[in-house]
Amino acid sequence: MLNESDLEFTKKHLSFWDKLNEDEKKLIINNTNKIKYNKGEILHNADNECLGLVLIKTGGLRVYILSEDGREVTLYRLGNGDSCVLSASCILNNITFDVVIDAEVDTEVLLLNISTFSILNKNNIYVENFSYKNTVDRFSDVMWAIEQILFMSFDKRLATFLIDEMSKTKSTEINLTHEQIAKYLGSAREVVSRMLKSFESKGILKLSRGSIQVLDKEKLRELLI
Amino acid sequence: MLNESDLEFTKKHLSFWDKLNEDEKKLIINNTNKIKYNKGEILHNADNECLGLVLIKTGGLRVYILSEDGREVTLYRLGNGDSCVLSASCILNNITFDVVIDAEVDTEVLLLNISTFSILNKNNIYVENFSYKNTVDRFSDVMWAIEQILFMSFDKRLATFLIDEMSKTKSTEINLTHEQIAKYLGSAREVVSRMLKSFESKGILKLSRGSIQVLDKEKLRELLI
Numbered sequence: 001m002l003n004e005s006d007l008e009f010t011k012k013h014l015s016f017w018d019k020l021n022e023d024e025k026k027l028i029i030n031n032t033n034k035i036k037y038n039k040g041e042i043l044h045n046a047d048n049e050c051l052g053l054v055l056i057k058t059g060g061l062r063v064y065i066l067s068e069d070g071r072e073v074t075l076y077r078l079g080n081g082d083s084c085v086l087s088a089s090c091i092l093n094n095i096t097f098d099v100v101i102d103a104e105v106d107t108e109v110l111l112l113n114i115s116t117f118s119i120l121n122k123n124n125i126y127v128e129n130f131s132y133k134n135t136v137d138r139f140s141d142v143m144w145a146i147e148q149i150l151f152m153s154f155d156k157r158l159a160t161f162l163i164d165e166m167s168k169t170k171s172t173e174i175n176l177t178h179e180q181i182a183k184y185l186g187s188a189r190e191v192v193s194r195m196l197k198s199f200e201s202k203g204i205l206k207l208s209r210g211s212i213q214v215l216d217k218e219k220l221r222e223l224l225i
Numbered sequence: 226m227l228n229e230s231d232l233e234f235t236k237k238h239l240s241f242w243d244k245l246n247e248d249e250k251k252l253i254i255n256n257t258n259k260i261k262y263n264k265g266e267i268l269h270n271a272d273n274e275c276l277g278l279v280l281i282k283t284g285g286l287r288v289y290i291l292s293e294d295g296r297e298v299t300l301y302r303l304g305n306g307d308s309c310v311l312s313a314s315c316i317l318n319n320i321t322f323d324v325v326i327d328a329e330v331d332t333e334v335l336l337l338n339i340s341t342f343s344i345l346n347k348n349n350i351y352v353e354n355f356s357y358k359n360t361v362d363r364f365s366d367v368m369w370a371i372e373q374i375l376f377m378s379f380d381k382r383l384a385t386f387l388i389d390e391m392s393k394t395k396s397t398e399i400n401l402t403h404e405q406i407a408k409y410l411g412s413a414r415e416v417v418s419r420m421l422k423s424f425e426s427k428g429i430l431k432l433s434r435g436s437i438q439v440l441d442k443e444k445l446r447e448l449l450i
Contacts, residue, residue: 065368067376094361097368125350132357136319139364143290143322146371150411151292186375 002029006057006110013055013081019126031116037103043087046098050090052114055083059107063099063138064183073149073186076141077104085134091118092131149186157185158195159223162205166214174212227254231282231335238280238306244351256341262328268312271323275315277339280308284332288324288363289408298374298411301366302329310359316343317356374411382410383420384448387430391439399437 002010007029011017020028034057037043043061044051054061061078063086078084089095091114120127148157161184165174176184182192196212199205204220206213214220227235232254236242245253259282262268268286269276279286281303288311289299303309314320316339345352373382386409390399407417421437424430429445431438439445 065372065375067372071376073375092361094358094365096365097372125354129350129354129357132354132361133319135364136317136357136360139360139367140319140321142364142367142371146367147290147292147322149375150290150298151296 002032002110006032006034009057009081010055010110013083014130016124016126016130020120020124024120024124027116027120028112032110032112035109035111037107037109039103039105039107042100042102043109044099044101046100050114051087051111053083053085053112053117054087054101055110055112056080057108057110059109060104061101061107061109062104062184063101065098066100071186072100072183073145074184075099075145076138077184083134085131086138088114088117088121088131090114091121092135095135145186154185154187154191155195155198155223158192158199159220161185162212162214163217163220163224166217172214172217174214175210176212177210227257227335231257231259234282234306235280235335238308239355241349241351241355245345245349249345249349252341252345253337257335257337260334260336262332262334264328264330264332267325267327268334269324269326271325275339276312276336278308278310278337278342279312280335280337281305282333282335284334285329286326286332286334287329287409288326290323291325296411297325297408298370299409300324300370301363302409308359310356311363313339313342313346313356315339316346317360320360370411379410379412379416380420380423380448383417383424384445386410387437387439388442388445388449391442397439397442399439400435401437402435 010028010032017025037059043054045066056078058080061084062074063076063078063084064072064074066072084101085092086095086099087101121131122128148160152160158181161181162174165176166172178192178196179189182189185192196205196207199220200207202219204214204216206215235253235257242250262284268279270291283305286303286309287299288301288303288309289297291297309326310317311320311324312326346356347353373385377385383406386406387399390401391397403417403421404414407414410417421430421432424445425432427444429439429441431440
């Protein structure tokens with residue numbers, strides 16, 4: 001059951017809200033719950049039952065694919081106000097691939113349960129349209145990630161990632177382990193460590209346990225040219 | 226302008242047809258043209274103006290991405306009765322990536338021009354829904370291709386490709402060059418040639434100029450285990 005402030009948040013972020021009739025609005029209000037996930041917790045994977053429509057209130061989620069031998073490739077990351085439809089992919093017949101979704105940080109989501117979302121998606125063309133549109137948005141994110149992985153040399157990819165992180169956190173200190181960065185970039189820890197050390201030797205950054213201090217933003221940007 | 230038989234074909238394959246009013250149906254009939262593309266011809270790329278909604282009557286199209294240094298990675302292939310929305314991606318704001326589309330063989334398409342498709346897509350929620358749904362279908366195709374490229378060892382990928390080709394053409398002879406196969410698999414010609422020769426040495430197939438004769442389907446299938 002949604003409280004007043006969560007209802008406002010939902011109205012703001014689910015673009016189909018105005019296209020719902022009163023009964024449909026009540027269905028959402030009565031079947032949405034707030035759930036907290038701890039950092040690292042897995043919300044959804046191939047074995048899990050289907051979760052429902054996820055709307056992120058605070059925190060962030062990471063969506064990735066997993067090879068049989070345990071390699072992870074991050075497809076995209078979601079933050080406050082983003083909604084996630086792939087956590088309800090079981091009701092979308094044309095989504096035939098599996099992803100894993102975990103919490104990057106402690107995260108609070110509003111979850112519309114799968115049975116209610118399924119009813120709305122089937123009966124209201126605007127909800128169905130929202131589901132597809134949201135998935136096409138993510139398709140664009142995935143294509144960007146894939147082009148990076150397939151086409152961009154690794155030093156540029158790592159530099160791009162560090163610049164993005166700095167602008168996201170508004171800080172020159174990046175508090176991620178080499179292992180985490182490797183996961184985001186679909187690479188191996190050893191490769192990330194080697195490249196970071198090479199950046200350090202050029203005076204671009206300083207490494208310490210669990211954190212990276214960027215010293216020379218300009219030199220980092222020059223790698224992208 | 227659509228003739229009677231092409232109109233029947235269009236009605237059958239554009240799932241939104243029954244949701245159009247009479248004016249909208251007339252718009253489609255008057256603004257769809259039959260176009261022939263020769264094998265190898267490029268229909269659409271990042272520089273091209275936006276083409277419109279493509280419905281394949283006969284032949285086949287290949288959709289791929291291209292790196293700055295000219296590497297191609299095939300995302301998916303389309304055949305008779307398939308429609309292609311990415312050739313109209315300029316009117317879909319949330320598709321932010323570029324693809325190249327070329328004719329794999331001599332191909333005949335029905336093309337609904339971009340201005341008409343744009344009007345219908347904006348004014349009719351069922352057309353918009355078709356566009357998104359079609360794109361989500363392709364998203365699933367792309368994820369399959371990407372998982373193959375990132376996770377599957379190359380011998381398995383090549384074996385999978387040869388088995389798919391045999392079942393598609395219902396023949397044990399595959400009339401493709403090593404260069405073409407490399408493009409389909411996002412690999413290099415040298416890598417394909419080396420692996421095919423290794424298959425030949427195991428008695429799985431016989432190579433000759435421009436064609437591959439599969440001799441032992443069972444051994445090929447065993448590679449997938």
